[in-house]
Amino acid sequence: MSQTEHLLKTLPNDIGGLPADRIERIDHELEPWEKRCHALADVLDFHKIISTEEKRRGVESLGAEMIGKLTYYERWIVAFANILFQKGILTPEELAKKMDEVERRQAE
Template sequence: MTGSEHLLKRLPNDIGGLEAPKIEQTDHELLPWEKRCHALADVLDFHKIINTEEKRRGVEALGSEMVAKLTYYERWIAAFANIAFQKQLITPHELAAKMAEVEDRWEAHS
C-alpha cells in the first residue's frame, strides 16, 4: 500500500468497478411517503437546515451494510434523523415520541 492509499476508502455509494447485477431502469410512481420525504429534503435545504451535501454524507455514514438493506428514501430518512441528532435539532427520544403520536393517529383513522 502506498503512502496515500490508506487515506482512501471506498464509501457505500462508491460502487464503480464492483460486480453487480444488471440495473433495471423502470419508471414508477413514488409512494406518498416517498413524495413527502422528497419534499422534506427540499424544505430542509431551502431553510439551510440540512443541505444536499450533508444528506449525501449522511447516507454514506450509514455504512455499506445499512445502505444495502434500506431503500433509497429510507436512507434519506435515516440520514436526516442522524444529522438532526448531531446538530441537536431533536433528540432520539423526541423523534420516537412524535413517531408514536403519528402511529396512534394513523391507527385511529384506519
C-alpha cells in the first residue's frame, strides 16, 4: 500500500500497531468539567442532536495534530462545538458570549 493509500484509509485515531510510548493506565477521578462533558454527550445523544457516530467522526476530523494536543474530553468539546456550528444549532458568537459569562461568574 502506498503512503497516499495509507493516509486515505486510516484516520487520526487509527494508530493500532504503530510504534508508540508505553501506555500509562492510571485510574483518576474525573474533573467536574469532564463529568459535565460526559453528561452533555449523553444528553445530545438522547435528544438525537449528536449521535455517538457523529461524535467519533467529529473527533477524527480534528486531524492528528489537534488530537495529539488535546485531552480526551477537550476533543469531545471541540467536536461538539464544530458539529453544532455545522448544524446551525449554535454559532461561534453565541458560544463565545456564553464562555465570557462563565468566566465572569468564576471571577466573582
